[in-house]
Amino acid sequence: MAGEPGRAARQPGRLPRGGGARAVNAPDKHLAQGAAVPATGQPHVHESARAQVAGGATYIDDIPEVKGTLHAAPILSNVAHGHLRGVDAAAALAMEGVRGVVLAQDIPGDPILATFVHDEPIFARDKVEYVGQVVGLVVAETVMQARRAARQVRLDIEPLPAVLDVREALAAQSFVLKPVTVRRGEPEQRIAAAAHRLSGSLDVGGQEHFYLEGQVGYAMPLEQDQWWIYSSTQHPGEVQHWVAHALGLENHDVRVECRRMGGGFGGKETQAGHIAVWAALAARKFRRPVKLRLDRDDDFMVTGKRHPFAYDYEVGFDGDGRVAGLRLTMAVNCGFSADLSGPVADRAVFHVDNAYFLGDVEIASYRCRTNTQSHTAFRGFGGPQGMIVMEAILGDIARALGKDALDVRRANLYGTTERNVTHYDMTVEDNILAPLIARLEQSSAYRARRAEIAAWNDGSPVIKRGLALTPVKFGISFTATFFNQAGALVHVYGDGSVQVNHGGTEMGQGLHTKILQIVADELGVPFGRVRISATDTGKVPNASATAASSGTDLNGRAAQFAARQVRQRLAEYVAEKQNCRPEQVIFAHGQVSTPGAVMPWEQLVDDAYHSRVQLWSDGFYRTPKIHYDKHTLTGRPFYYFSYGAACTEVAIDTLTGENRVLKVDILHDVGHSINPAIDIGQIEGGFVQGMGWLTTEQLVWNGQGVLATHAPSTYKIPATGDVPAHFRVELWPEANPEDNVGGSKAVGEPPFMLAISVWEALRDAAAAARGGGPVRMDAPATAENVLKALRA
Structure with a gap:
């Protein structure tokens, strides 16, 4: 072996023992980059960030x-x-x-x-x-x-x-798919017997x-x-x-x-x-x-947009604002073809409850056909359209009773031992809603600010302020159960460097970065030793879409399993040579340790390769526990729930309808964060995008079916000036109780719905200007829609 590169003075498979172990001081720049710190749980920079900033990241x-x-x-x-x-x-x-x-x-x-x-x-x-x-x-x-x-x-x-309006389509029974109704209990009788009743309608626009x-x-x-x-x-x-x-x-x-x-x-x-x-x-x-x-x-x-929805509802409730019965109709504007309208509408049905127990309820979902673009998936995938109507109902219940909306929301929350089964028969097992809301209420000084805003509004005839604290409970998994699977490949090369390929796609959300962190820790190597390759159907077949907030849950676990198989083979190889058990072989900090020896990762890989140990593997993961009947929409469609809450303060100009977000406080549950910097960025970005949906992003089709808002000149997304100076995000500290990768929870979609607090705060301000009572305000809350709500 004397003339073989990199093999001088060593024999195949011979590992150094005891004092003969080499220190980790090889001239490798990667080993010096925080090798003693686990990769997961750290705010590693996005794997493409430097290339993107320098213009070196390649797009199509x-x-x-x-x-x-x-x-x-x-x-x-x-x-x-x-x-x-x-x-x-x-x-x-x-x-x-x-x-x-x-x-x-x-x-x-x-x-x-x-x-x-x-x-x-x-x-x-x-x-x-x-x-x-x-x-x-x-x-x-x-x-x-x-x-x-x-x-x-x-x-x-x-x-x-041409049919251009969703309510016109509903009246004409113009559907792309059959209507779906979910019913529990006897909502008609409960509404009729309730101490108080409300009925109303709401229109919520789409989003580009x-x-x-x-x-x-x-x-x-x-x-x-x-x-x-x-x-x-x-x-x-x-x-x-x-x-x-x-x-x-x-x-x-x-x-x-x-x-x-x-x-x-x-x-x-x-x-x-x-x-x-x-x-x-x-x-x-x-x-x-x-x-x-x-x-x-x-x-x-x-291209299609977020689905616009139209709602009609009737609700009965008691003196504390607790819902006794609810009947709700949701008309979904699907556009000219089905696309993903079925599962989007289904998820809206699943998320009507948001954080609240609905005992006696009927939800009718109509998937309407119009002569517009075929609407499609958008962050939240129907969840936002389901949640917003429930928050609107509870906000108006509070105003009808003269109560604080947060108290009414609390009265309706899911419980932990009872009132904990959804209207689709899934038990809410991991409920942290009450303590999470309580912590945000305290940290945001909600009660003190409520008193301050009331005093402000009493003395301000034109500018009115509003405040709302709203929760989020969002189910994580594809509702099409078969999509909850993923594959990955992990290759360890002869020099100890690692390449990962998986079926997920990177759209800026940091999926690749998190998977690099997971694989690095599984193999015990520094983050910089692992690279990602392009998503490729020639490597991982039959991959699911990167959607449903499950990219890390699915692909991260598959990559972890692939890396674990490589590590296990190496552990067995070392154990045989060192006369110890495989579980005694520790991979960490770029080193491999046994009770009798320590060696650099690179040396082990080189030895294993020359001893014909397989240094690559595939990994596969399928989400456990989930099942549901797509015909009755009952079962357990979600592996777990992600929770959060946002407290938002706004101001409106009652003369012009102009409005502004003043302060935002968020407490959000991501389990044990794999990358806090990326997770906080996702929370901030999702919230601002949701704020755009509910305030400035208005889609307008004219009478000939032409989308009039078809360019940045006519369609306004939030800009830096729309982000409040007070924008505070904190992470809930507890791990995911389900066996998810690293104890983490999904983060892509749930923060979007935190922005419903903006819309509810605007309705709170409008109610202050009107002298109280329920407020009909369609979304988005453009200046025009705010003025309509004030003058209704």
């Missing part, structure tokens, strides 16, 4: 284009509903650089997208269903040539009546995803009718399936890769699949690589 549009790449742009319907009688592309085809068009007749496979409901055409064929529906593509040498030419295509469309990186796909033909697709997607496996389905191929003929996205928020769960399919169809027709990147206006016009 940054990938160097293969020679011969063409560019595509969509041809959009300008009519909300009508018969498509013809497409005249003559003017476009005469323009410089234009190679041709792609239409429905160019689809070799199924012309309908491979969605669960199978109700959405890839390209409009004989009928158009909304303004912005893609009829086909123009393909040209450059992206600007394609976009200019696409606007010159003339469509011959015979208009048909407004990811910084727009929808983009890049399709490259390979040999033997195989395809490589770069897609900015939360669900590479679905993109693979959709592209194969449209091309008439098998899944193994299509490989989809995504290193990172510039934001997703649910908007790239299904919608990215459309872009990839369109690009692949163009690439097939012209036998050239094709890139399709929507500009911001087209992105607005083409």
Whole structure:
């Protein structure tokens, strides 16, 4: 072995003993980076942060284009509903650089997208269903040539009546899916017998995803009718399936890769699949690589949004505000096709209760079809639309009784030993609502501020202030049970460096960073020794979407199991050589220790490789305990609940309707945080995004079905000036009682719903201006809607 690199003076498998152990002083920069500190629980910098700041992080549009790449742009319907009688592309085809068009007749496979409901055409064929529906593509040498030419295509469309309002759709029984009703007890009798009753209605608007990186796909033909697709997607496996389905191929003929996205928020769960399919169809027709990147206006016009909801309710309650019976109708604006509207509407039904026990209740969910964009997943996935109506009801109950809304909310909370079963028959086993709310009430000085605000409002005729403290109980898991699975690969290389691949996708939320931390600790190596590779259907097949806040729960556990198998093999190898038990072998701080020896991780890996020990492994995880009947919507759809609460103070100008968030205090439950910096960032970002949904982000369709708010000039997301100077976030200190990775809890979606406190505080301020009583204020609380609420 004398001449073998790195093997001088050592024999295969021979480990140093006792005083012969080498110190960890090898000239490796990674070993010096906090090697004595576990990676999990630490605020490690996002794994791509430095590259992103320096402009070195590659997104789909940054990938160097293969020679011969063409560019595509969509041809959009300008009519909300009508018969498509013809497409005249003559003017476009005469323009410089234009190679041709792609239409429905160019689809070799199924012309309908491979969605669960199978109700959405890839390209409009004989009928158009909304303004912005893609009829086909123009393909040209450059992206600007394609976009200019696409606007010159003339469509011959015979208009048909269009349904644009969700209540109109409900009245006409225009549905994309069958209605669903969940019922428990006898709500009619309980409402009739209650000491007090209220009825009302509410409309809550949708929301544009407004990811910084727009929808983009890049399709490259390979040999033997195989395809490589770069897609900015939360669900590479679905993109693979959709592209194969449209091309008439098998899944193994299509490989989809995504290193990172510039934001997703649910908007790239299904919608990215459309872009990839369109690009692949163009690439097939012209036998050239094709890139399709929507500009911001087209992105607005083409893609679905958060589902708008309309509600009607009747509630009975006692003198303390405790709900006796509730009947609720939810009309969901699904757009022209089903997309993910079924599970979104289901989750809204599951989350109507939010943090509160509903003993006698009936919830009717209508999945309405309108001639608008097909609405889709968005952070919270129906949970926010379920929770907001319950918070509205409790807020109005409090005002009807002249009570503080927090006291009414407390009276309705789930209990720990009774009043702890949801309306879908899941027992709430991990309830921390009461102590969490109590701690935030104290730390935010809620009672003292309530008195101060009352005094302010008494002396201020124009500017009124409001205050609200609202909780969140959000179920974690995909409601489609089969999605609750994940796979991962962990490779240990001969020099001791580690690479991880898993089925989750990185959209800026820090998923990759957390998984690197988990694997580093499982192998006992420094964080810097572990790298992540792009999400790739050629490595981990059949991966679920990165959604439902379960990215770390699923993929982190799968990666941990993969790393654990590698570690176990190494432990058995060391135990055999050291004459000890495998459990006595400790991996930590970049070292491997036994009762008789200590050695660097790198030395063990080198020895194990030359002794033919397998240094890579796969890992698989499936969420335990969950089950439910999708027909009755009963069972245990969630592994656990994530909890939180927010206390928000606002001010409104009663003359103009202008409003401002003044202070925010948040206490949120993430279990034992894997990365506190990332978790706090997610809480802050989710809250601000939720604040936008409920205050400034208004989607407006005109009478012809045209989305009028289709650009940053007409659609306002929150900016830095909207974030209050007082914005305090604290983490609940207890671990997840369920056996989740590192004792952590999901963090992606639950903080979004903390922003309901903003909307409730605005209604509190409006009530102060009106002299009390229930307040009808539709969301978002734009200046116009605030003035309507004040003058109603």
